Amino acid sequence: MATPESESFVRTFARGLAVIEAMGHGAHRKNLAEIAEEVDLPRTAVRRFLLTLIELGFVQTDGKRYWLTPRVLRLGLSYLNSLPYWRQAQLSLEELCGRIKQSCALSVLDGEHIVYIQRQHSKRILTMSPSLGSRLPAHAVSMGRILLAGLPDDALEQYLRTATFKRLTGATVVDPDTLRERILAARKQGYVWIDGELDEAICGLAVPVRDQDGNTIAAINVSLPTGQVTQEEALKLYLAELRQAASQIRAATM
Numbered sequence: 741m742a743t744p745e746s747e748s749f750v751r752t753f754a755r756g757l758a759v760i761e762a763m764g765h766g767a768h769r770k771n772l773a774e775i776a777e778e779v780d781l782p783r784t785a786v787r788r789f790l791l792t793l794i795e796l797g798f799v800q801t802d803g804k805r806y807w808l809t810p811r812v813l814r815l816g817l818s819y820l821n822s823l824p825y826w827r828q829a830q831l832s833l834e835e836l837c838g839r840i841k842q843s844c845a846l847s848v849l850d851g852e853h854i855v856y857i858q859r860q861h862s863k864r865i866l867t868m869s870p871s872l873g874s875r876l877p878a879h880a881v882s883m884g885r886i887l888l889a890g891l892p893d894d895a896l897e898q899y900l901r902t903a904t905f906k907r908l909t910g911a912t913v914v915d916p917d918t919l920r921e922r923i924l925a926a927r928k929q930g931y932v933w934i935d936g937e938l939d940e941a942i943c944g945l946a947v948p949v950r951d952q953d954g955n956t957i958a959a960i961n962v963s964l965p966t967g968q969v970t971q972e973e974a975l976k977l978y979l980a981e982l983r984q985a986a987s988q989i990r991a992a993t994m
Contacts, residue, residue: 834860841862847887849891880938889926908939957993960985
């Protein structure tokens with residue numbers, strides 16, 4: 741694996757990607773100084789990256805500010821289209837949402853966060869309603885915890901040693917030892933229920949999506965307003981439905 745210190749690591753390419761990421765944060769249009777400050781690079785270097793991205797069609801400018809073009813979506817869609825189960829997941833979540841009348845989602849693990857790659861909304865609008873590409877801290881959400889449960893032991897221990905566990909509500913688990921216990925329990929039971937750890941008004945039930953070899957590759961969940969149902973009621977109403985959808989998605993991983 742190439743590291744920033746190795747000869748095989750292409751720093752120029754990495755910095756160009758960093759410029760694209762920086763332009764996707766915050767204000768829609770940014771000036772050269774703002775982008776340079778965010779990526780911690782000299783303005784002259786950032787200007788060359790921007791001119792290259794303009795030539796390639798990924799960036800536009802009015803001479804003072806710069807912004808991304810829709811062509812950048814090709815990068816994200818390349819990832820989604822590479823997932824053999826992504827289109828089946830869309831169909832399965834649509835059907836699941838229609839049956840249970842609740843918001844459902846599919847996500848994958850990316851470092852310390854989960855990333856939403858599918859989302860189906862019910863008519864009820866939750867206080868926090870992530871969309872495609874949204875990132876949430878893995879330790880505080882049901883899909884994140886079940887994805888962590890699917891990690892090999894060494895990868896899980898690495899995560900627990902190095903991750904940042906921010907307290908988002910009074911219920912958020914931030915102690916690594918307690919979090920380990922919850923994750924290992926989720927590994928045994930095959931689901932996670934979390935209530936109010938990310939947002940006091942939201943609870944969720946999640947199950948893993950596995951490939952043909954049994955490896956956890958994604959997670960699906962149902963999101964609910966806190967207080968609408970108890971954990972016991974949620975398991976009775978939604979667990980079998982979630983597992984059925986996960987099984988449908990798994991069939992598409994062949």
